[in-house]
Amino acid sequence: MKSLTMAGRALHLFQVLARISGSMNAAAYFLMIDMESEARAIARGLRRRDPQLLDRLIEQYQHRLLRYLVYLAGNRELAEDLFQETWIRVLERGHQYDGGHKFVTWLYAVARNLTIDYLRKKRPLSLDGLMEDEERSPAEPADGRPLPWEVVAQHEQAERISAALVGIPADYREIVVLRFHEGLALEEIATVIGAPVGTVKSRLYRGLNMLMSRLKGA
Numbered sequence: 144m145k146s147l148t149m150a151g152r153a154l155h156l157f158q159v160l161a162r163i164s165g166s167m168n169a170a171a172y173f174l175m176i177d178m179e180s181e182a183r184a185i186a187r188g189l190r191r192r193d194p195q196l197l198d199r200l201i202e203q204y205q206h207r208l209l210r211y212l213v214y215l216a217g218n219r220e221l222a223e224d225l226f227q228e229t230w231i232r233v234l235e236r237g238h239q240y241d242g243g244h245k246f247v248t249w250l251y252a253v254a255r256n257l258t259i260d261y262l263r264k265k266r267p268l269s270l271d272g273l274m275e276d277e278e279r280s281p282a283e284p285a286d287g288r289p290l291p292w293e294v295v296a297q298h299e300q301a302e303r304i305s306a307a308l309v310g311i312p313a314d315y316r317e318i319v320v321l322r323f324h325e326g327l328a329l330e331e332i333a334t335v336i337g338a339p340v341g342t343v344k345s346r347l348y349r350g351l352n353m354l355m356s357r358l359k360g361a
Contacts (some may be wrong), residue, residue: 182242189237201230204247207325210256214320215258217309225261229254244334251321251335307357315350322347 188196207227212222232253240249308316321332329347333340 149354171343173182182244182246184242185246186240186242189233192234192237197230197234198234200246200250204250207247208250210324211251211320212254212258214308214324215255215313215317216262217313221261225254225257228257232257245331246333247325248327248334251325251327252337255317255335303358304354307354310357311353315346318343318346319350320353 185196205226209222212225212229213219215221216225229250233250236253236315274277279346308319311319317336318332320326321335322329327335329340329343332343336343
């Protein structure tokens with residue numbers, strides 16, 4: 144329960160980092176599609192390898208995807224390489240997307256798997272936490288007092304938040320970014336990372352706690 148309260152209080156903190164959206168052309172294209180059938184329409188287009196659909200998907204999701212990869216990989220140049228590889232994988236394996244959930248959820252899962260594969264080869268120990276089936280309960284403050292979010296509120300500048308995010312472990316940073324930068328629900332994040340919702344809640348709580356500590360000490 145406290146993790147959910149913390150998440151709610153943190154929402155305003157991250158609004159300054161969620162300004163980039165898809166272009167008007169991409170938005171207009173998807174507004175023409177019934178919201179309930181949008182995912183299925185995308186799935187059909189990917190099975191056909193529709194080049195216009197792929198262009199529109201790239202146009203709509205490019206900024207969000209690159210931002211996610213930068214935080215996940217911790218390196219802009221590597222993130223740009225993985226960004227290109229992700230869209231190639233979407234083209235090659237688009238038939239695997241069945242339209243049963245949001246396209247962006249599947250897209251992030253593709254990008255995440257590519258990143259893990261790469262980092263396993265280059266830095267075998269760097270993303271161990273991303274693959275752990277973490278079932279432990281969130282660590283609660285020993286005295287039960289509310290966390291001092293007034294401290295975090297003093298550090299809302301985007302640059303300082305971004306620097307603090309880079310400084311926390313990748314498995315926690317990823318959850319914070321997906322929740323507050325990308326606006327995914329906890330269940331959607333669980334789909335992206337292939338872990339139970341309880342694991343998502345635990346990592347979100349710990350990630351926010353570490354972020355707050357870094358900002359407090361900045």
